[in-house]
Amino acid sequence: MARPKSVEELFDREEIYDILINYARGADRADIDLIAAAYHDDAIEDHGGTFHGPASEYVALISKVLPTAPRMSHIVTNINIELDGEKAYTECYFLTFSRRDQIDDPFDSLTMARVIDRFERRDGAWKIAHRRLAWDWNHEMPLLESWGRGGIAPDPSKLTRGAKKPDDILYGDWLRGDGPATQKGEIE
Known part of the structure; x- marks a missing residue:
């Protein structure tokens, strides 16, 4: 990260960072309000081959899935934020642990994905305007x-x-x- 040029830039980075972290919290706790709050109303979600379309439709879809989804933990790391006026470009890694224990052959899954976001500041608030996800790897193991x-x-x-x-x-x-x-x- 380049040295911030102003206190305002530090505030912008912190606001974007909080959105990324709260999104992960929302996924883990099935707190749909936290996930929805990350996006602008007209945002696009490209979930790396599993969903592509308006983020509002993605949020509606996962609002039905997450409350009964298996236990999971999203760890957000390697967060890079590049500010460009009223836009920002981010790349971060999501390491996700998921326990699939409600099936006949229970297992644990580790998945690494990278998320690339274009944030925009509108009406003084940073939110995701376009998100793309790339799946990097997955490892599954017996539940122990x-x-x-x-x-x-x-x-x-x-x-x-x-x-x-x-x-x-x-x-x-x-x-x-x-x-x-x-x-x-x-x-x-």
Whole structure:
């Protein structure tokens, strides 16, 4: 990344970065509002051969899929942001872990994709105007979850697990100080 020329440029980069990170959060938690907020109303989504068309149609499609989709985690990395006036061009890597455990032959999947976005600032807000995704690789393996062979959690049934909106801990009242953060007997 080139040295920012102004504080405004730092703010622009941070706003774009937040959109990319919140998009991943939206996918993992099935928080469709976060995903929809990333796009301009007339944005195009090209999901690398699995979908091509208006982003609003893509959001409508995944709003039906994500709430019941298997557990997944999107890690966004190698984020490059090139600012050009009221436009910005980004490239970032999405490493996605997905657990497919609701089938007869359960497996874990690791997938790497690169996302290239054209952002535009309209009415003072940066959002995606056009997104293209390129699939780089995928690796699948049998499901084997032992939590460090018992070293992390001898009884995995007691673990607080990630979930979809609104059941994930991210959406609990405790976060704002309105409820308990831990249960009795938990390590704090």
